Amino acid sequence: MTRTIHADVCVIGTGPGGAPVACRLAQAGVDVLVLEEGAHVDLATAAPRPIDAFTDLYRDGGQTVAIGDPAIPIPLGRVVGGTSAINSGTCLRPADAVLDGWAEQLGLEQLRPAELAPYLDEAAAALGVTRVPPEIAGRNAHLAKRGADRLGWSSEWLPRNAVGCRGSGRCVFGCPTGAKRHAGLAWIDDALAAGARLLDRTRVVAIESEPGPGPVVVRAGGAGGALRIVADRVVVACGSLLTPSLLRRSGLAHDNPHLGRHLAIHPSTAAAARFDDELVDVAHGVPQSFGVDQFADRGLMLEGIGGPPEYLAFTLPLRGEAHHAAMLEHRHWAQLGVMVRDRAVGRVVDVGRGPLRRTVVRYDLDPADRDALLFGIERVAELWFAAGAREVLLPIAGLPPLRDGDLRPLRERRVPAGAMRLMAFHPHGSARPSADPRDGVLDPDLRVRGTSGVYVSDGSALPATIGVNPQLTITALALRLARHLLDRPAPRAGALAHLHA
Amino acid sequence: MRALGRRSGAVLEGLADAFAAPAEPLPRPATTAMRVDAQRWLAATPVGQRLAVRGALVALELAGRLLRPRVGFAGRSRAARLTLLDRLGRIAPPVDAAIDALGRMAVLAYWSDATVQHALGRVDGSPVATGTTTTGAPR
Numbered sequence: 001m002t003r004t005i006h007a008d009v010c011v012i013g014t015g016p017g018g019a020p021v022a023c024r025l026a027q028a029g030v031d032v033l034v035l036e037e038g039a040h041v042d043l044a045t046a047a048p049r050p051i052d053a054f055t056d057l058y059r060d061g062g063q064t065v066a067i068g069d070p071a072i073p074i075p076l077g078r079v080v081g082g083t084s085a086i087n088s089g090t091c092l093r094p095a096d097a098v099l100d101g102w103a104e105q106l107g108l109e110q111l112r113p114a115e116l117a118p119y120l121d122e123a124a125a126a127l128g129v130t131r132v133p134p135e136i137a138g139r140n141a142h143l144a145k146r147g148a149d150r151l152g153w154s155s156e157w158l159p160r161n162a163v164g165c166r167g168s169g170r171c172v173f174g175c176p177t178g179a180k181r182h183a184g185l186a187w188i189d190d191a192l193a194a195g196a197r198l199l200d201r202t203r204v205v206a207i208e209s210e211p212g213p214g215p216v217v218v219r220a221g222g223a224g225g226a227l228r229i230v231a232d233r234v235v236v237a238c239g240s241l242l243t244p245s246l247l248r249r250s251g252l253a254h255d256n257p258h259l260g261r262h263l264a265i266h267p268s269t270a271a272a273a274r275f276d277d278e279l280v281d282v283a284h285g286v287p288q289s290f291g292v293d294q295f296a297d298r299g300l301m302l303e304g305i306g307g308p309p310e311y312l313a314f315t316l317p318l319r320g321e322a323h324h325a326a327m328l329e330h331r332h333w334a335q336l337g338v339m340v341r342d343r344a345v346g347r348v349v350d351v352g353r354g355p356l357r358r359t360v361v362r363y364d365l366d367p368a369d370r371d372a373l374l375f376g377i378e379r380v381a382e383l384w385f386a387a388g389a390r391e392v393l394l395p396i397a398g399l400p401p402l403r404d405g406d407l408r409p410l411r412e413r414r415v416p417a418g419a420m421r422l423m424a425f426h427p428h429g430s431a432r433p434s435a436d437p438r439d440g441v442l443d444p445d446l447r448v449r450g451t452s453g454v455y456v457s458d459g460s461a462l463p464a465t466i467g468v469n470p471q472l473t474i475t476a477l478a479l480r481l482a483r484h485l486l487d488r489p490a491p492r493a494g495a496l497a498h499l500h501a
Numbered sequence: 502m503r504a505l506g507r508r509s510g511a512v513l514e515g516l517a518d519a520f521a522a523p524a525e526p527l528p529r530p531a532t533t534a535m536r537v538d539a540q541r542w543l544a545a546t547p548v549g550q551r552l553a554v555r556g557a558l559v560a561l562e563l564a565g566r567l568l569r570p571r572v573g574f575a576g577r578s579r580a581a582r583l584t585l586l587d588r589l590g591r592i593a594p595p596v597d598a599a600i601d602a603l604g605r606m607a608v609l610a611y612w613s614d615a616t617v618q619h620a621l622g623r624v625d626g627s628p629v630a631t632g633t634t635t636t637g638a639p640r
Contacts, residue, residue, distance in 0.1 A: 051538050051613040054545070061545035070598055309621060310612035313521065314605050320583050323608070324522040330621070358549065397590075397597050418594030421601065 002226040007033035007197070009485065010218050010231040012204050012246075014038075015082020016474040017458030018237025019187035020123070024482035026196035033197050033229060034188065035220055037238075038079035040200040043174035043182075046079075050311050053173035057086050064241065066265065066346060066363035072422045074265060074361065075172075076239060080200055081184030083239065084471055087425065088171050088288035089160040089180045090303065091129045092468035093120055095296070102463040107435025110444050110480075111463065118490065119476035127161035127181050127475065136167035138285015140334045141304050143275065145290055147387030153294035158303065160286070161186070161471070167285040170307055183475075202227065207234055207250040209451045216453045233453045233485060237478075240427035240459035244348045245359040247431065247456075253441050253448050262432055263346030264465035265424035267365060268339035270305055271377060272316055273384035274326070274391040280334040282306035292383070299341030299467055300376045302383070306335055317393050317421060334384065338376035339426075341467035342369045348430050361427075365417040373420065378410055395421040426470050428459035445484050446477070457481050504543035504551050509558035510536045511575040516561075516607035519582040523611070526620045530607075533614035539606065557603060564589060 008031040011022040018034070026032045038057070047053035054062035059078040066072040077083035096113040103112050110116075123129075134142070134157060141157075148155040165179040178185065192198060202222035209216045218229040236243050244260035253259050287306035295302070306312075309330045316326055316333070326333065346363035365373075381392045385405040392402045397419040400409055434440025437449055446461050448454040457478045459470055466473060483490065505513065517523075517530040543551050565574035565585055574582060586604075590597035611617060 049613050051542055051609055054609075055542045056545070058545075060547055060550065061542050063546050063550055065550075070594070071602075073602075309618070310609055313612040314609040317601075319520050319586070319604065320522045320579070323520055324524060324527075327521070327612070327621070358547070397594065397601070416594065418598065421598070 002228050003224065004228045004230060005033060007031050007229060007231045009033070009233045009235065010035065010216070010229050011235045011237060012218065013082060013237030013239065013458060014080045014184055014188050014198075015077070015237060015239060015458060016084045016183045016471050017461070017478050018235060019081070019183035019191070020126070020475050020478040021235050021237070021457050021482045021485070022196055023187035023191040023194070024479065025485060026191045026194035028486050030486075031195070032191065033199070033231065034191065035202045035204060035218070035229075036080050036198065036200045037203045038077065038200065040080040040184070040198060043085060044176050044178055047174050050170070050173045050308060050314070053086065057174055064361070066361040066424065068362055068364040070365065070418045070420055070422060072265065072267060072363060072424050074241065074424045074427055076241065079184070080188055080198070081182040084182040085184055086172050086174060087471065088305070088469070089162055090158050090288050090291075090469040091124065091127060091161050091472040092159065094466050094468060094473050098466055106432065106439055106463050108433060108444055108463055109435075115490070116476055116480075119479045120472060122479050123472050123475035127186050127472070128163040129159050129161050129472070131157045131159050132286050132289035136165060136286055137289035138167060138169065138282070138287070138304075138306065139278070139280050140282045140285060140306050141290035143278070143280060143334050143387045144292070144304060144336050144383060147383035147385075148292050148294070150386040151383060153292055153383070155290065155292040155294070158289055158291045160288070162286075165286060169283045169285055169287055171287055172307065199227070204238075204246060207236070207246065207252060207454060209234070209250070209252060209454050211450055211452070213452050233455065235455045235457050235481070237456070237458040240430045241348055241359065241361055243456055243458055243460045244430045245350050247441075247448060248350055249357070252451055252454060253431070256441050256449065258432060258439070259441050260348040260430050262344045262464065263348060263361070263363065263430045264342050264344035264426070264428055265346055265363060266339045266426040266465070267342055267369060267373060267422045267424050268337055269373065269377065269395040269420065269422050270315065270335050270337040271380040271384065271395065272393045273334045273336075273387070273389035274329070275332050275334060275388060276390045278388070279331050281331045282312060282333065282335055283308045295376065295379060296467070298372055298375065300338060300372060300379075301468065302336055302338050302376065302380060304335070305337045317395055334389065336380050336383065338373065338380050340369050340372045340376060341465050342366065344429055344465045365420070365422070370417045370420070373422075374415055378407060381407055381410065397421065426459070428462040428466065428470055429464055431456050431460035432463045433461060434463070446481050455481060455485070503540065505536065505540050505555065508562060508575070509555045510540070512558040512562050513539055513607050513610070515575040515577070515582055516604050517611035518579055519586060520604040520608045521611050522579060523617075528614075528616050528620065530611050533611060533616060535607070535610040535614055538613055539610040542610065554603070554606075557599060
């Protein structure tokens with residue numbers, strides 16, 4: 001039997017796109033129903049080990065993969081808080097040039113730096129964004145900073161959404177102290193306190209929306225059986241890889257040529273470095289506490305990574321005795337990642353029919369992005385040697401370890417994309433907005449074109465590749481959408497400055 | 502259907518042995534709980550992926566039987582396993598990448614085992630780092 005639930009607004013997804021909308025609407029007295037496919041759990045105890053986190057907090061066991069040359073894993077969260085529950089917490093603002101580019105290319109004047117600034121301020125204040133204090137940054141970060149300083153490169157302690165962080169070293173496996181203010185903590189708890197309802201472990205099947213005014217129906221299923229939700233408005237916030245699929249199978253914008261296209265993912269990789277005489281201990285301290293923006297004009301960001309020993313074992317590009325020897329000295333290994341602002345060549349497609357229907361992500365690394373990544377990998381190696389590393393391992397199949405500052409083995413090698421071991425953490429842009437209906441899936445207010453009451457609020461609504469960790473921008477766009485749905489004027493720029501002065 | 506069968510589970514343990522090369526004081530993969538953890542982890546993946554992983558593990562076993570010394574992957578010595586993996590990896594970059602992915606999965610499952618962690622000197626078990634002397638700036 002199907003149960004029917006009525007709400008003013010139904011929000012699908014509790015990540016950085018959905019949760020702020022749910023919270024702000026509920027606080028304004030709107031009757032909000034929130035649906036989440038994952039569970040509402042206490043992250044402090046939900047996953048004691050990384051393998052438990054992959055199993056219980058990540059979508060598809062953490063094995064969501066973009067198919068292409070090379071195949072690129074894209075780990076996503078499936079838990080209240082979405083991917084923000086298992087990300088590193090970095091909250092960087094988009095560059096003004098990026099926002100201006102969105103305005104110029106897609107006519108999105110509403111997202112010019114001055115227009116978006118108040119929402120970014122509000123997001124940063126609500127998330128408790130502050131720069132990582134050096135004393136909890138971890139020695140991995142201090143060593144990376146030493147290398148950057150010796151090379152004269154621009155770098156910074158990264159801004160993160162953590163309050164009272166103790167540097168437990170496992171942000172991406174669920175913060176064990178509750179310091180990281182992921183979307184579940186920062187917004188959903190307040191939304192529930194304000195009267196919103198949450199149905200976790202609930203999967204949306206389809207959205208039924210007529211072109212004209214009228215209620216929107218969401219069909220879903222969960223532990224309690226089949227659900228039919230009738231709402232005035234629906235906010236889709238399933239993430240950049242799932243939102244296009246839900247819209248498509250709901251017959252919404254399914255014939256829009258931009259739906260599922262323009263997918264950017266920020267291809268990333270990391271290099272490990274061994275320090276003979278110094279303890280690094282990547283298991284301690286904030287894993288992503290430090291970044292190098294020296295090469296931002298090339299679209300490159302270097303950012304710290306780290307985690308418990310088994311995470312290091314998982315990431316070291318070694319086999320056999322070499323792996324064993326490295327792990328016995330695991331406290332001497334450092335890691336630094338590099339990501340590129342890519343050319344958004346990916347797409348999200350659906351294959352198969354009925355119960356066999358699957359969402360597939362296609363992504364082939366653009367040659368220019370491959371070259372940029374190789375440049376970035378070389379810079380990471382250079383940084384580690386400048387910091388005093390004896391040996392550097394690069395994520396390239398067949399490449400021997402680099403030793404004693406000698407970069408020639410990398411420079412002399414032709415590296416095809418397929419030989420690179422990549423990951424990606426920031427899928428976005430797959431349902432982009434635009435001023436001209438011919439250029440995008442959404443209108444500038446993030447409404448799905450052809451509907452009167454279906455909106456998108458997640459990474460897929462970013463107009464184009466952003467070049468920095470997108471959490472803060474997604475949250476800002478969500479706050480802007482909430483204000484639009486409440487029909488309130490935009491805040492003044494700087495109105496919230498006192499909150500994070 | 503279980504995510505790992507008897508044969509595919511043994512191949513995964515063989516992969517952990519080849520990739521992580523445990524030696525005293527680290528326990529052999531077959532004596533750890535890695536198969537149980539991997540089983541649970543794989544059960545969280547979509548059925549197509551699960552079947553692909555299991556198929557790849559079985560294919561690895563069969564490749565061992567087809568190629569000299571014509572011994573299944575799980576039954577080979579560590580050195581012979583690594584030789585086989587290198588040989589298969591040279592077929593094409595995607596094959597090497599797939600082997601790498603399987604190996605990493607096996608390594609994570611192995612290193613997640615409590616006895617392995619203990620042998621490494623990590624006896625706390627708590628995910629919260631407190632009172633560490635290694636958090637601050639390097640000397």
